[in-house]
Amino acid sequence: MGKDEKEDSGFGFKDKAKAEETLKLLEQHDPNYRRLTVRGLLGRAKRVLSMTKAEEKIKNIKEAMEVFENWLAELDAGKEKKPEKKKEQKKEKKEDKDSSSDVEMEDKDEKKLPADKVQGLGFKDKEAAEGTIKALEGRDPDYQQLAVKGLLGSAKRVLTCTRDETKLANIKEAMAILEKFLDDFDTNHLSKQNNAYLSLGIVKTAQKSAGDAVTEKQRAFIAAYSSVNGEYKRLRTVEEKEGGKTWDIVRNAALKELKEKHADAKLFNDKDEPTPEHLELLLWAYSPEAAKVKKLVPETKEDRKRKSSGGDDTPSKKKKE
Template sequence: MGKDDKEDSGFGFKDKAKAEDTLRLLEKHDANYRRLTVRGLLGRAKRVLTMTKAEDKIKNIKEAMEVFENWLAELEKNKEKKTDKKEKDREQKSEEKERKKNKSDDESDSDIEMEEKPKEKKELPADTVSGLGFKDQEAANNTLKELEGRDPDYQKLAVKGLIGRAKRVLTCTRDETKLSNIKEAISIFDKFLDDFDTMHLSKQNNPYISLAIVRTCVHLADANITEQQKAFIEAYTSAGGEYKRLRTVLETEGGKTWDIVRNAALKQLKEKHADAKLFNEKDEPTAEHLEMLLWAYSPEPARVKKLIPETNETKHDNDRKRRSSGHDSDDTPSKKKKE
């Protein structure tokens, strides 16, 4: 019964011409009905493909599907444009209302939040690496070069994300040259991932110790801290303790980002202290261990978290202020006694 209804309606997907006729017939219906019908036809077409072996039929159905997919993509694009316009109109109206009605407490509070939040964001570095792409072979190679030396887990995640995006672009692109270029880029990324797994590069990842623990280690290390380590901790602090942001913070001298500098330094230290003890009899980190901890890394992060307390910067500053004010208050009564 359902099949007869569909045939009577004139909707179908047997070839490109039928798909185009279907879209013309749908024009007299409302937008929601058109969208649901096209999606339904696409679903049926995909099921038919799984049961069809005739090459001509498969080719014709795929061409019909492409017509429907392009129609849906165009519909989505127009929808986004309309949404953007509506949002802009709403924003303009909202701004006008805020200017006219600035007496409300709720509105004044929201104004403060809107002003303060962007400032907080500006103070922190970005956490997204630029220069990554998949448009062709050159872009893929440049991407891998840009990722070189960074955290292995991030490299794998970034490449997988690019492959996913590239495959989505392929589904809505008809330009043969563009399709060929993107496929070449994907093949380069696929080879990278194969090599990544074969070489077990995930084992080379250096998980970060929290900034609060690193601050404690600075006190423990006392004078045994290099200028480069100090600069790294300063960069880690400027990133708000968010290690992902170190991917965009440059070292002043070398010109490389701190995530790359850190990995290079830890590679040497891990080889140098491969057999070193990490804790002494008092469960304190050894000098060798501290060298790595000052780079926000430990081979035993769980034990470090358990044994080494955190030093909160604000708390440390407050303690220092209290000690300072304590000295002042001691001076006052002593002066009074003398008088």
């Protein structure tokens, strides 16, 4: 049962990329859940290693384990370094400022970035649950599923320490709505409709290739993607200037139309370059053949102090990944 739940949630350890994706998916959960999940995945990875003979698979799993182990080490280090007195905090800040101005700039830029979680989600009663479903409408299916699962987990914990009968009844009513959402989600195989994001660097390259064919809407999306340093989760709270919808919703709507329009289109020409139809999708940070795109399409690096996967054409932003 546990294994299926992890796989359904998108968590895994098959390679480094999957491990990094898992950590991103876990960011919306509470710290204790994240820690326990990562440790559980490490345990499963070790068991798989003991039964695996394929060298490539062993290499990939070990790289994934290294990602998880480094994450846990940083987590523990953060606890140990937490200062007890305000004077020590001030001293640390001064030393950091003197010894690593780049890191300080990164912290400031991080604070300026918009939130990566949708506000207004809840489970206190029927209205809150219905409002949650409404707020998640049109967003990335994987995020919808994770958000609802997270709320259900929180609701179950609240139930165990609540004695008020009215509150219990309201929460249970909300849970029924959220559970029905997950049932419908699985029945309709909505996870298959998730449009995984390509890096900002690839999108920038596609923009150069498309030239004058780039629409104003696509330019606005790329500008928004750049403004959050290529951190796609933050598009959940960045609204387009016209319409008031956030860019994750706008992107999914645009891709739904384009995927139907180019369902039978050829994606690469004889030179292994993206076709015009394919470029339309790439400009929205998506491709049906993402793995091939990553191999064939170079990333545009506009800031040598940043990796192109989180690049930004604003030189003052220096955030490392």
